[in-house]
C-alpha cells in the first residue's frame with residue numbers, strides 16, 4: 657500500500673513536470689498545434705527607431721509603411737542587378753492555372769511577371785492598402801495588355817481573400833510593415849488552400865552589408881518565431897538572392 661502511494665506520487669509529479677514543460681517551450685514548428693494560437697500583445701514604447709511606428713510585436717519593432725510617393729523606387733532599373741527578382745520568380749515554380757496573391761504588391765513590379773507564368777487560367781491577386789498603388793497597377797495592366805492581375809483593396813488587418821482559394825502567397829519586402837501581423841497572418845493562412853505556400857522575401861537583418869534601414873530588415877529567426885504560433889509548417893529558406901532571404905512555409909493539409 658505504501659509503495660503504491662509512492663508510485664502514484666511520482667507519477668503525478670512527472671505529469672505536472674510534463675505539462676509545465678509543454679507550456680514553457682510551446683509546440684515544435686513542424687507539428688500541428690493542438691490549441692488555438694493566442695494573439696501576442698502589441699506593445700507601444702516611447703523610445704523607438706525613427707523608421708518604426710513605436711509598436712513592438714514579439715520583440716521586433718513594426719516599420720512604417722512605404723508611401724505610394726516612392727513607387728518609382730520599386731521600379732528602379734537597377735533593381736534586377738541589386739535584388740535579382742527574376743531569380744526569385746523562377747524559384748517559386750509557378751504553373752499555369754495557379755492562384756497567387758501578391759500581398760503588398762506596390763506598383764505591381766512582381767505581379768505582372770508572375771501573371772504571365774500562371775496565364776491563361778491562373779490569376780494574381782494584387783493586394784494593397786494604398787488605393788494609389790492599385791491605380792498604378794490598373795494603368796499598367798492596360799498598357800501591358802495583361803488582364804489576369806486582379807486588384808484587391810485590403811485593410812491593415814485583412815487581405816480580403818476568399819477562404820481556401822490561394823495556391824501561393826508572396827510578400828516581397830512587406831511583412832515587416834504590417835500594422836497587425838497576427839491578424840494578417842491568421843487571414844492569410846485562412847485564404848490558402850491546404851498545401852498552399854506562404855513565402856516571405858525579406859532583407860537579411862543578419863547581414864550588416866545589406867544597405868536597408870534596420871526596421872525594414874528581418875532575420876530568419878524572427879520570421880520563424882512569428883510564424884511558429886500559426887498553423888504553418890516551415891519548408892525551407894533559400895539564400896540565392898543578393899540581399900534577401902526567401903522563407904517558405906506551407907499550410908498543412910489538415911488545417912482550414
Ligand SMILES: C[S@@+](CC[C@H](N)C(=O)[O-])C[C@H]1O[C@@H](n2cnc3c(N)ncnc32)[C@H](O)[C@@H]1O
Nearest residue numbers: 722730760761762765784785786812828830833
Ligand atoms: C516596400 S513596398 C513593396 C512593394 C512590392 N512588394 C515590391 O517589392 O515591389 C510595401 C508595400 O506593402 C504595402 N502594405 C503594407 N501593409 C499592408 C497590408 N496590411 N496589406 C497589404 N499591403 C500592405 C504598402 O502599402 C506598400 O505598398
